[in-house]
Amino acid sequence: MFTRFRSFAHAISRRRRVESDLADELQFHLDARVQDLISQGMAPEEARRRARLEFGATDRVREECREARGLRVIDTIVRNTRFALRLLRRDPVFTTTAVATLALCIGANTAVFSLVDAVLLRPLPYPDPARLAQVVVTYARNGESTVQSALTGAVWEAVRDRAAGLDAAAISESTPEVNLFADGHALSVRQQRVGSGFFRVLGVPPFMGREFTADEDRQGGPPVAVLSHAVWLSQVGGDRTIVGRTIHLRGEPYTVVGVMPPDFRTGWLADVWTPLRPTTTGEGGGSNYSVIARLRPGITEPEADAQLQRIGTDVIRGVDGPNAASGRLQQISLQRGMTEEVRQPLLLLWGAVALVLIIGCANIAGLQLARSSVRAREIGTRVAIGAGRGAVVGQLLTESVVLAVLGAAAGIVVGWLVMAALMPALVTTFGLWQPAGLSVRLLGVSIVVAGATGVAFGLWPALTATRTDLRSAFAEAGHRGVAGRAHPWPRRLLIVIQMALGITLLVGAGLFVRTFLSLNTQPAGFDPTGVFTAHISLQDARYKTTEQVVRLFDESLFRIQSLSGVVAAGVMLTPPYERALNLGFMPTDGRTGNFTTNACYVTPGALRALRVSTLRGRSITEADRAATEHVVVVNEAFVRRYYPQRDILGESMRLGGTARNVVGVVGDVPVKSGWGNYGPLAAVPTVYLPAAQMPDASISMIHTWFPPTWVVRTVGDGAPLLLGIQKAVGAADPLLPVTGFRSIDDVRADSLALQRLRAELFGGLALLALVLTFTGLAGLIAHGVAQRSHEIGIRLALGARASRIVGRTVGQGMLLAAVGALAGVGLALAGARLVERLIWGVRPGDPLTYVVAVVGLLCVAAVASLVPALAIARVDPARTLRSE
Amino acid sequence: MGSGADLLPGTLDLLILKAVSLAPLHGYGILLRIQQLSRAMLQIEQGSLYPALYRLEHRGLISPEWGVSDNNRRAKYYRLTAAGRNQLRREAEEWRRLNDAVEYVLGATPQEV
Numbered sequence: 001m002f003t004r005f006r007s008f009a010h011a012i013s014r015r016r017r018v019e020s021d022l023a024d025e026l027q028f029h030l031d032a033r034v035q036d037l038i039s040q041g042m043a044p045e046e047a048r049r050r051a052r053l054e055f056g057a058t059d060r061v062r063e064e065c066r067e068a069r070g071l072r073v074i075d076t077i078v079r080n081t082r083f084a085l086r087l088l089r090r091d092p093v094f095t096t097t098a099v100a101t102l103a104l105c106i107g108a109n110t111a112v113f114s115l116v117d118a119v120l121l122r123p124l125p126y127p128d129p130a131r132l133a134q135v136v137v138t139y140a141r142n143g144e145s146t147v148q149s150a151l152t153g154a155v156w157e158a159v160r161d162r163a164a165g166l167d168a169a170a171i172s173e174s175t176p177e178v179n180l181f182a183d184g185h186a187l188s189v190r191q192q193r194v195g196s197g198f199f200r201v202l203g204v205p206p207f208m209g210r211e212f213t214a215d216e217d218r219q220g221g222p223p224v225a226v227l228s229h230a231v232w233l234s235q236v237g238g239d240r241t242i243v244g245r246t247i248h249l250r251g252e253p254y255t256v257v258g259v260m261p262p263d264f265r266t267g268w269l270a271d272v273w274t275p276l277r278p279t280t281t282g283e284g285g286g287s288n289y290s291v292i293a294r295l296r297p298g299i300t301e302p303e304a305d306a307q308l309q310r311i312g313t314d315v316i317r318g319v320d321g322p323n324a325a326s327g328r329l330q331q332i333s334l335q336r337g338m339t340e341e342v343r344q345p346l347l348l349l350w351g352a353v354a355l356v357l358i359i360g361c362a363n364i365a366g367l368q369l370a371r372s373s374v375r376a377r378e379i380g381t382r383v384a385i386g387a388g389r390g391a392v393v394g395q396l397l398t399e400s401v402v403l404a405v406l407g408a409a410a411g412i413v414v415g416w417l418v419m420a421a422l423m424p425a426l427v428t429t430f431g432l433w434q435p436a437g438l439s440v441r442l443l444g445v446s447i448v449v450a451g452a453t454g455v456a457f458g459l460w461p462a463l464t465a466t467r468t469d470l471r472s473a474f475a476e477a478g479h480r481g482v483a484g485r486a487h488p489w490p491r492r493l494l495i496v497i498q499m500a501l502g503i504t505l506l507v508g509a510g511l512f513v514r515t516f517l518s519l520n521t522q523p524a525g526f527d528p529t530g531v532f533t534a535h536i537s538l539q540d541a542r543y544k545t546t547e548q549v550v551r552l553f554d555e556s557l558f559r560i561q562s563l564s565g566v567v568a569a570g571v572m573l574t575p576p577y578e579r580a581l582n583l584g585f586m587p588t589d590g591r592t593g594n595f596t597t598n599a600c601y602v603t604p605g606a607l608r609a610l611r612v613s614t615l616r617g618r619s620i621t622e623a624d625r626a627a628t629e630h631v632v633v634v635n636e637a638f639v640r641r642y643y644p645q646r647d648i649l650g651e652s653m654r655l656g657g658t659a660r661n662v663v664g665v666v667g668d669v670p671v672k673s674g675w676g677n678y679g680p681l682a683a684v685p686t687v688y689l690p691a692a693q694m695p696d697a698s699i700s701m702i703h704t705w706f707p708p709t710w711v712v713r714t715v716g717d718g719a720p721l722l723l724g725i726q727k728a729v730g731a732a733d734p735l736l737p738v739t740g741f742r743s744i745d746d747v748r749a750d751s752l753a754l755q756r757l758r759a760e761l762f763g764g765l766a767l768l769a770l771v772l773t774f775t776g777l778a779g780l781i782a783h784g785v786a787q788r789s790h791e792i793g794i795r796l797a798l799g800a801r802a803s804r805i806v807g808r809t810v811g812q813g814m815l816l817a818a819v820g821a822l823a824g825v826g827l828a829l830a831g832a833r834l835v836e837r838l839i840w841g842v843r844p845g846d847p848l849t850y851v852v853a854v855v856g857l858l859c860v861a862a863v864a865s866l867v868p869a870l871a872i873a874r875v876d877p878a879r880t881l882r883s884e
Numbered sequence: 885m886g887s888g889a890d891l892l893p894g895t896l897d898l899l900i901l902k903a904v905s906l907a908p909l910h911g912y913g914i915l916l917r918i919q920q921l922s923r924a925m926l927q928i929e930q931g932s933l934y935p936a937l938y939r940l941e942h943r944g945l946i947s948p949e950w951g952v953s954d955n956n957r958r959a960k961y962y963r964l965t966a967a968g969r970n971q972l973r974r975e976a977e978e979w980r981r982l983n984d985a986v987e988y989v990l991g992a993t994p995q996e997v
Contacts, residue, residue, distance in 0.1 A: 025911060025960045026934065028953070032912040033930075035955070056931035064935035069942045 022065055026058055080398035087399065094371060095403075097775060098364050102407020102450070104768055105353075105360035107414025110446050112353045114419055115426060116346055118436035124335055125265060125434065127203035128294075133301075134337030135159050135168065135291040135308065137316050137327045147332065147340050151291055152318045153284025155329070156195075159291055163307040165299035166331070169197040170278050170289045174270040177537040177707055177739050182235050182247035188537075188737060189231060191249065192270035195278060199226075199260070201294045209243040209258030216257075217275040225254040226273040229262040249274065251541040251735075267338045267433045283701060286584075287320040292334055305330045320596075320675065342430045345758065345838060352508065352765050355501045357449070359769050361456060362494040363776040368400065369491050370783040400455065408450030412443070422757075429754040491780050492816055495773075499820020499857060500827055502766075502773045506853035507828035509759070509766035511839050514849060516759040518841030519681045519752055525669040526576065526610040528744045530567070530714050533575045534725055535740040537707040542733075545696045546626065549703075552732055553603050553691060556710070559728035561605075565716025566724075570606025571691065573599075573702065575709040576744065577681060577751040579672040581702060585687070586654045587642070596675055597638060598686040599655065601694050601702075607633075607666060609713045617649050617664030624690035631690065632660040636668050638685035655687065656698050672751055679840035681751055707739070718743060758838070770857070774864045781813050782868035792872055793880025806869045813865025814858070821854045828853070896928065896936050898979060901964065901972040904946055908963040910953060911937060937962060945971050 030051050037047035055061070066075060088095040123129040135155075137148045156170040174192035181187075196217035199205065207229060216224050225247065227235075236242050246253045254274065278284055295304055308329045316327045336343070379392055419436065426432050543549050553571045560569045574580045583599035604622045612619075620633055632655060639648050652661045668683030678684050694702075710729075714721050722741045729736055742750070749756070785792070792805060832844035842849070903909060903917045914937075915928055940946045945968035953959040964972065 021960065022934075024958065028910065028957060028959050029912045029930070029934075031957070032953075032955075054930050056929075061931050061934050065938040068935050068938035 018069075022062060026055075026061065030055060076394065077398065080395050081402060083395065084399040084402045088402065091371075094367060097779075098367055098403050099406050099410055101360045101363050101772060101775070102404065103410035103414050105357045105772075106408055106411025106446060106450055107418060108353045108765065108768065109357050109449055110412055110415025111418040111422070112350055113445055114415070114436050115430060115432070116350050117441060118432055118434050119342060119346060119430055120335075120339055122434060124338075125263070129335065130333070131295045132202070132334035133166070133293045133295060133304065133331040134334045135163075135166070135293055135329065135331050136337060137319050137329055139327050147337075148287070148319060148327070149290055149337055149340065150287035150320065151289050151316075152287055153278050153280035153289065154315050154318060156278055156284070156289050156291055157280065158311045158315045159293075159308065159329075162311050163293075163304065165296050165304045165307050166293040167197065167201055167296055168291055168293035169201045170195040170276055170291050171198055171268070172276055172283075172289060174268040175539070175704060177535065178250060178272070178539055179537060179735075179737065180231070180235065180247060180249055180272060181251075183237075183239075185235055186737075187231070187235055188739065189271040190269055191272045191274060192266075192268050193276040194273050195276040198273070198292070201292055202266070203294070204261065204264050206258035207261035207264075208240065209256070211258055212275045217277055219277050219279060221275060221277060223252060223254045224257045224275060225249065226258040226260060227256060228260050228271045229264065231271045232259045250537075250539040265433060269433060282697075285318065286582075287318075290337075292337075293331065295331075301331065344834075346430060348508075348834060348838070349761060351834075352505060352762060355505055356765050356769055356772070359498050359501050359772045359776075362498050363772050363779075364403070365456070366491050366494045366776050367779060369494075370779060397455070401451070404450040408446055411450065412446055415446070422761075425753065425757050429757050491783075495777055495780055495816045496820040496823065498769075498773045498776050499817055499861070500824035502769045502857055503821055503824025503853055504828045504831055505762070505766040505769045506857060507824075507832065507849055508835060509762040510849035510853055511832065511835055511842055511844065511846065512755070512759040512762045514842040514846065515839040516752065516755045519679070519755055520748070522670055522681070522841075523668075524576070525667040525683070526612045527713075528748075531610065531744040532712050532714065532718055532721055533740070533742055533744060533747060534710045534712075534722070534738050535707040536710065536729060536736050536738055538703040538736075539707075540736075543703065544700050546692065546694045546699050549694075549699055549708075550603075550626075550692050552736075553708075555732035556725075556729045557603065557605060559731055560710070560712060560725055563714075563721065563724040563728070565714045565721070567713040567715060568605055568609035569710065569712040570603045570609045571708050571710050572602040572606040573706055573708055574671070575711060575747055576610065576669045576671060577748045578709075579674050580684070580686065581706065582675050583656060583687070585656075588652045588654065588659065595642065597642075598671060598673075598684050599689060600686060601689045601691040601699075603691050606711055607688065609711050610669070611713075612669060613667045615665045615667060617662075619664055619666060620688060620690045624693060626692045628693075630658050630660045630693050631663045633664040633666055633688040634662055635666050635683070635686045635688075637683040638687060639665055641685045655689070656695065658693075658695065660689070680755060681748075682840075710738075711744075770860055773857070774860050777813055777817065777861055777864040778868050780816075781809060781865050782871070784812075785809065785868055785871050789871075789875050790880060792875050793877045796875060797877035797881055802873045802875075806866075806872050809869040809872065810862070810865040813861060813869075817858055817861030817865075821857055824857075825850060825854065895979070896932065897940060898972070898975045899926070899928075900933075900936060900940060901945065901968055901975065904962050905964045905969065905972055908949075908951075908961040910951075910959040910961050914962070940968070944968075
């Protein structure tokens, strides 16, 4: 067996050498025979003739020798491939169309698959990832279950103490823009607070040192930190003595106890970890923790779920959710927990590119069908002179595979380019934290897609083509007076399918575009012209009290207001278009229940700088100091939701433990809601509080979540303003870096990045589908016209009007388009339910979107039918008659 | 080359193996050697010799090497491999048994039946 393989391998690898050796050997034989015959007395000429005669056909001998070495299959493939390449070169329009179609379709699929692979499919990069879980509360509502992964301190303690089957750890979100000082260098890092056991649960021990102990992870425990490998390298130069030394985070000393390995990554993007120190009050009283866990050995998922359910529903009462009574504590896989938000949009995108691939394949199948009917004569001839059906099918299949391979190669390049171009947007919008690239797995999937496409669109035309019997092959090729009886139905069906899928994609894209537009053009509620914002992180030991914070605000604002071009300036906790603080409140009018609102502290200048209109009462003013009456200003959305048909002025409420009187109502400003069912950017109930009246405890806690925002209205440019702000803040406190300097329009654009990307991605795919459908239909019509040009010539000669023939041809195309569009509308209506939760400001059945999609596609179909049909006008009846 | 006895199917491989077992030979040499050893009674069709040689080489029974012929030309010589020697022994025994059996049948007289 092995020698055979070696001989075979040898024959392939040194093919040319083996061929020439074979020729030499046979030549030697003939020459020797000729010599012998001459020496027997035969004339040289006669001897040569005789030798050749005795030997027989050298070609056949060579063929048999090759076959003896197992080379025939290879020969056939090589020959078929050469033939296919020659044919493809001779028909550049077909080849370019087919390869470009495949390249775009496979490219889009490659790019999207690499994203799906990196986000959803690839196991988490930790040991035994299948045992990793996240503890969540699921709510069933209207047959749909929603997952709430942000939990309270009470839930965490219950899980820790009562679910023995889970090795669990509580964690908090990571906080960006934390100031780190070590070895005399300052750096803005992302800090995440994690409970003891976080690294043990993930299964990744520190590269140096140790992780947090339970003693460090409790209120009042010693301040310790674990560094990421990257920060360890960049900040302390990879100094191994760092463990046990002190660094400063937010101005407070922390002892480094460990450094993580270089390839340790999590979805929370952190550079420094500190102990969580969970509580059940304050931060822990709200839904601010996530709980991850590893199933202990021998514990199954149902057992773990049963343990969690025994904890009972009482403990989840404090968790944010639609209805505590319907909530269930359970565990889901950590991967699912981490990808819950992006799973559906991503799968939807995958579905959309799959549709594009189907449309593309339909195109190529159509092209092949057209081609094989043109080639029916050639194939008929080959069958007539004795080529077997298998050989012809093999030849046609080879052509398809060659095309598919060319398409796949180009597609991988296209996919790579698309990926590279979209990467920055994808990283933020799809939470991509594992490297996505051209993995072996990805390559495999691309090749399978291309191969399946090749066989799918190669085999069918091949089978129809060889079914032709000779007489009809010659007759149908159309060199008789009338056109042959073509087989247009398969192609027409393909066009209808393309149209239907095209409509579906167009409608999907339309809904996303409308969503983006409606969010992007909603009333701002303030005047955005010339407004800039900047953050300054106040997670700093020197800003623990409201008095310290307000002094910084006052001093820096005083200097900023004197800058040239500055009209007004102020500080607010969170700017328009961004996520705000959620706060529970209690009206003092006797109502009971859960009341949630956005809350934002402001300096008096902030709402003035934004030019938010005061509708009733007054806004926050300089007179609202710490010692004066505690007041609150609410927005219209707040009134609409909580005080409809009632004069809210003069009402009071308890907010964060303090009673406040409502003194004014201001206009709505859109923000990211994060709670309720308001959509990505909306007018959410909001209360504005004077910064000076914030309690000390809450201001320092809030500043661990949000860096306050300076808002400045200027009539000048942005760049000198940034310098001015930096100087003004520097004069008040030289140790505070200014970050995130943006115009308010950029803030809005960043907040809508996901919706914009979605509109662009789906829009791009719909455009691609449109182009493919155009090509497919135009190809069908052009092919029909070319096939019937002889017949058309005769009709014209007999007096038919060209315009009528053109009209009928176009009508045929339009009929197909109309049937397809109708089917597509049905398909789109069914599919639109899938996007219901991703669209805002537009309904899934939005008539305008459907009308635009249908009209757009019909216009494309009209052009696609008309352009090739115009070739009819160029048919010259005289030439047709002469050629008869 | 005149006419001679036709080969039974399958015997060509055996004859080639035997011919090259005596000394390494090139293709034409094998033809001549078989003719000579069979006292010109066996005629091998020249066209079928080379496919048979390639088949045997592919099975690892003979191995080729390039050498120089009597008239100073480059020629491909075949020699028997160890596997080929075993194969020759087996096939020869097979052939003799078959031959004996046919002999018995042909030598039978009416009395023996």
